[in-house]
Amino acid sequence: MTRPALRVDAVLVQAVIAGALSFAHLHDLAAAAGQAGWKAWAYPVSVDLLLVAAWRRLRSDGPSRLAWSWFVIALFASLGANIATAGFLDLANPPALLRLGIAGWPALAFLGGTLLAHSNGHPAPHPPAPTAPEPAPHTEPDRMPEPKPDAAPVTPSEDAPALPAAAPAPTVPAVLIEHARKVADDHQARTGTPIDTDTLRARLGVPPQLADAIAAQLA
Template sequence: MTWPAIRPDAALVQAVIAGALSFAHLHDLAAAAGQDGWKAWAYPISVDLLLVAAWRRLRSDGPSRLAWCWFVIALVASLGANVATAGFLDLAHPPAWLRFGVAGWPALAFLGGTLLAHTTHATDDVRMQDRPAPAAPESAPTIPTPADQSLEPEVPRVPAAEEAPGLPAAADPTPPVPAALVDHARKVAADHHARTGIAIDTDTLRARLGVPPQLADAIAAQLT
């Protein structure tokens, strides 16, 4: 049985070294602020866990104010410990604000971890808003109406004698005009006069009514 060759990963080695140094600096700072024993070791674990939880929230759920806020807080705590232990503070006589910050960190870390674990993801609402709305069903195309078409119901055409094959031609050249057709012709003529300002001519009346020329002449005669 052959074991796979172990190839050292430079990035992983660098991460382990940086994590160990940051862990030691946080421990030294907590110990200098009066947290001795196991409590001094618990502080770096708390800071690193909050940092990892905030970063995981950013990676899994996308950017959010909550995750960025706690990520920055944990990063400042870790970076501040690294800087403070580099000789910028007298750890033998730590200032009061440092003791105050170290003493209040457990409650702050507990609040951040609880919010990151149990707060509803705000990105879910954003994703729902970014989804395209369902396409509305296409409506039936609208057939344009000519400008001079009236709104009155269309009167069925009266076929002319020559349009009906097999029927003898009427002896009277002037066919009878139904009264309803004459009334409708009056409305058409009045509508034409209201729109154009001139009286309707026989050709226009015939086109509007859809009647043969002889019947159109008979209707025009009754309109005068």
């Protein structure tokens, strides 16, 4: 199997030439603003890297305000250097505004690169809104069957439990009757009225049922 021959792409060659010229213009502009040695070469690298990072962010995550903003800033810096070195500025005596822009570019490029590298490109999707429950189908309430006119009346069942019988009256000893009679006579002699059941129960200290039985015997 033969490998395809290496072909020279005209577009790639044009991109390399344009990039080299832009790189050189940025270097010359930085050198004119007082950045000598390796510092002058670092400026075009910083501008081109920011431009590439913004473009890759646009290609991978889609259009966003952040990526477009930093792409325009890097493109403006590259185009501005190309125009400034074309004779529009006196590079022998650069203006103070140019020196200010060159001095502040490293911090600006660092901020842009950090935001492009570490910001979330895909916002978290919002959870779907809860749907309202479907209404239950309308059903008519069950109707009780109407009794027939000739139906026999319902009688209580013979198996129904009978009510408990009343407790028998307690047996009162004769001795207690005699003692109660003395207490009743003493009460009537002192007050002039017959003794009532509550007073009798309190004087004898007996339960209510026994006091009722005694009062019945004294009547």
